[in-house]
Amino acid sequence: MKLIKTMAAAAALLAATQAGAQDDPVKVGFIYVGPIGDGGWTYEHDQARQAVEEHFGDQVETVYRESVPEGADAERAITQMALGGADLIFTTSFGFMDATINVAEKFPDVKFEHATGYKTAENVATYNARFYQGRAVLGHIAGSMTESNKVGYIGSFPIPEVIRGINSAFLHARKVNPDVEFNVVWAYTWFDPAKEADAAQALIEQGADVILQHTDSTAPLAAAEQAGDVIGFGQASDMAEYKPSPRVASIIDNWSPYYIDRVQAVIDGTWESHSVWQGIGDGTVEIGEITDAVPEDVRQEAADLRDRIGSGEYHPFTGPINKQDGSAWLAEGEVADDETLLGMDFYVEGMTGDIPN
Structure with a gap:
């Protein structure tokens, strides 16, 4: 027992x-x-x-x-x-x-x-x-709103993720403004407010009246605010403290x-x-509020672009698109495959400058 x-x-x-x-x-x-x-x-x-x-x-x-x-x-x-x-x-x-x-x-x-x-x-x-989907929308706004036709872009590291974003933003800025030029400054950091501020200031001094960034601090928006008549965008989060301008829209990572x-x-x-x-x-990539600082027609166009991308009706990398050297990449109506996008190491036609090794 x-x-x-x-x-x-x-x-x-x-x-x-x-x-x-x-x-x-x-x-x-x-x-x-x-x-x-x-x-x-x-x-x-x-x-x-x-x-x-x-x-x-x-x-x-x-x-x-x-x-x-x-x-x-x-x-x-x-x-x-x-x-x-x-x-x-x-x-x-x-x-x-x-x-x-x-x-x-x-x-x-x-x-x-x-x-x-x-x-x-x-x-x-x-x-x-x-993220390149969201950058297409921001590129549309940038190309529509620049008055100097000079857009500054702060890159973190020259990896495919960042290069994709630059290309996507540039292609969609050019669709609405064939005269727009992109100037890329590489910060070689994800987060360093001092470096990011210096990069933004350098781009503004070179005539950029729109700043895009693939770095993580709000320093570029602070530089844009200080300069006046320069707009920018929230990166990864809404950065709402800079609404309604210089932060006129944002990419939010959810x-x-x-x-x-x-x-x-x-x-x-x-x-x-x-x-x-x-x-x-x-729902992983969101476009934050497009503020009233953006003209109403541009707001509507950007929202429509966002919705067409989200529904799958439109792909941001749809041909015809050539590479920077003029060689053919995508034919009329052809869509980039994920493998190429994931390994993207080239600029598209119209971009100036070289991608660092």
Whole structure:
């Protein structure tokens, strides 16, 4: 009898232990390249992290590391997060790709999600957003509103994601204004307000009355505001503090639905590696309010362009389009394939300057 009671007690203890383990919250980690207060890229990722907490409540625990440099520091930070018991880790910058893959090999039971990269593994998924769709809309506004016909563009790094955006904005600015010129300044940083401000100021001094950016701080908008008669756009987040001008529209990265979906998959035990590339139609890329500083007809045209892209009626890279050297790329009506876009390393015809190596 004692043996039976002992066995029953042990079984009950085991069941309780297993139930407790099942009730433990899923630990979700985030590795950020910038500070959460950058007002742009990292800010929006952290807003999505908070959305995860709000959606799941005590089912999840989230942790994050901000301002993690790309390279060896990233691998150390990701490793520490995995050692700290994270079940799922989002690494949110292109330059974290190799570090993510390296750490994932050492922690096969941890799930990893890498933003904007292309390397996957059994426990590594990738996710990306079609920012070039939003840049087509901003390019339309830029080309319509410039009076000097000079648009300045602050690039972060000369990687395909940034080159795609430059080309998309330029093509759609040229559609409405054949005389428009783009001048690109490479900042070689994702977030450095001082460098971004210097780049914006240099472009303005060269005659640009519109500033586009693929960097993460609000410094270019502050420079535009100080200059007067210069407009700009929110990048990655709305940057609403500069409405209605110089910030006349914005690209907003909405990561919340994706993060919630992937955390749910871990909770359900259905998570699998994949590669996704979502855009306006998915709600991942949003166009923020186009303010009254933009003429009404241009606002309507931009909204129509956004809607046609979102519905799939129109693709921003639809031929005829030539490469910068004049060689044919896309024939009349031909649409660029994703493989080419993901590896884009060339400017389109009409762009001046070279892409740095």
